[in-house]
Amino acid sequence: MELDPRFAQTLVDIVAAELNQNVxxxxxxxxxxxxxxxxxISHIHEAAAKMLLSGPIREFSVTDKEERQLKGVRAGFNVPIMVNDCCVGVIGVSGEPHTAAPYTRLAARFVEAALESNARQEKLVRALxxxxxxxxxxxxxVISVQEEERKKISxxxxDETSQALTSIIVGLRVLSEHVHSENERMKILEMRDLVVTTLEAVHHLAVQLRPALLDDxxxxxxxxxxxxxxxxxxxxxxDLAVVNLSRQRFLPEIEITLYRILQEALTNIAKHAKASKVKVTLKKHKGRLMLIVKDSGIGFNAKRISGTASDNCLGIHGMHERVALLSGDFTIHSSEGEGTTIAVEIPIRQHKKTESGLGQAH
Ligand SMILES: Nc1ncnc2c1ncn2[C@@H]1O[C@H](COP(=O)(O)OP(=O)(O)OP(=O)(O)O)[C@@H](O)[C@H]1O
Ligand SMILES: [Mg+2]
Known part of the structure; x- marks a missing residue:
């Protein structure tokens, strides 16, 4: 551990002013x-250097005679500053040793306490x-595994479920042509319609999970x-406005993040906003990719959401987290009756945090 010269100088100035002595x-x-x-400053204190080099580490006083003989030394009292059994320096106060001793010791204990508290704080910050x-x-x-899983299920x-349903549809149509009773034929066609509806639902689900278009x-x-x-x-x-972008591709983690945010923002609008109009802007500007989703709905008090995620309000928190992983910025502006705007900016370059993980999911 090292003594910070600025901190040491402040202490010296305070003690020196208080005692009217050299410190x-x-x-x-x-x-x-x-x-x-x-x-x-920067000179060697010969007596302190000698004590530190040859030991033992101890308090020492300097006499007037020694002051004349040794360089950088003032007659007075000197106390080692100890942190974790290591000597990190020496504080000296000039004057009669018996008068200077209590102040010098007090100053040394103060420096030690400050250094220990600093070290504890640094440790906490490091741990955090x-x-x-x-x-x-x-x-x-978690996000990359989730994306990978969605992609697999999609x-x-x-490939499997839709194909099987398509075969059933074809089979039912063929079957309907081979039955003689009109009643049975109607029943088969009804069943076929049901399978067609199911196929549409499966297709919708597959796209929601992971649109092939995003990858392709x-x-x-x-x-x-x-x-x-x-x-x-x-x-x-x-209304979708695409500015300064065509079919340009970006890192998969950037594309999937913005896509998921668009999905969540639009889902929130459908669920909560009571809006009839939405403006979505996708834009590239100064090396950043931006997504803005603005609705003209009822709005809400966004300040109440910006804290921690509650069990059933994960959407906005999730957007926040995803953007932070890509070192981007996420802002949400909303107030009751004024509509809501969500703005996301992500730097386009490669990010250290995503070299593994998210990026591998695609
Ligand atoms: N566009 C919007 N317009 C009005 N209110 C909104 C809008 N977006 C979010 N909200 C409000 O913010 C709350 C939090 O949204 P968030 O997406 O975090 O959770 P949620 O949609 O309720 O649940 P989920 O976890 O399924 O997303 C919503 O419950 C809603 O009250
Ligand atoms: Mg939501």
Whole structure:
């Protein structure tokens, strides 16, 4: 542990002003790092250096005679500053040793307490940072596993279930042509219609889980398709503006993040906003990809949501977390009666945090 020269100088100034004496602090080699007489800084305090080098570590006084013989030394009292059984420096106060001793000891104990509290704080901050790092790694993993799983189920639904349902539809049509009773034929066709509806639902589910368009053609195409279906399903007009982007591709984690945020924002609008019009903007600007979703609905008090996620309000919190993983910015503006705007900005370059995890999911 090292003594901070600025902290040492502040202490020296306070003690020196209080006692009207010369005060100095050396580092653990005896080099003066703070002194009432500033010109002595960086000089070697010979008596302290000798004690630190040859030991034992102890308090010592300097006489007037020694002051004349040794360089950088003032007659007075000197106390080692000890942290975790290590000497990190020496504080010296000039004057009669028996008068200076109690003040010097007090100052040394004060420096020790400050250094220990600093070390404890640093340890806590380090532990907190490590915990945060671990949390975001885990979150990254959870999201990537979830995306991978969605992709698998979506493919399974598309390739296996849909194919099987299509075969049943064809089979039922053929069967309907081979029965003689009109009643039976109607029943078979009814069954066929039911399977057609089921096939549509399965297809819808597969797309919701993971649109193949996102992987094949990218964010803009997938967003266009999603919005088209959404408008039809909820009867909400959505104006999509694509600025400075065409069919350009970005890192998969950026594309999937913005796509999921668009999905959640539009789902929230359908669920809560009572809006009839939405404006979505996708734009590339100064190396950042932006998504803005603005509705003209009833709005809400966004400040109440910005804290921690509650059990049944995961959407906004999830958007926040996903954007933070890509070192982006997420803002939400909403007030009751004024509509809601969600804005996301993500830097386009590769991100350290996502070199593994999220990126592997695609
Ligand atoms: N566009 C919006 N217009 C009005 N209110 C909204 C809008 N978006 C969110 N809200 C409000 O914010 C709350 C939190 O939204 P959030 O998406 O986090 O949770 P949720 O939609 O209720 O549940 P879920 O976890 O399924 O997403 C909502 O319950 C709603 O009250
Ligand atoms: Mg939601």
């Amino acid at each position: 100095n602090i050396t580092d653990n080699h005896g080099v003066i790092i703070a002194s009432f007489s500033k010109e002595r 940072l490590e915990k945060e790092e671990l949390q975001s790694t885990l979150l990254n993993k 493919r399974e639904l598309h 053609l990218g964010l803009v195409a997938a967003a266009q398709k999603y919005i088209e279906n959404y408008s039809r399903q909820y009867n909400i007009f959505v």
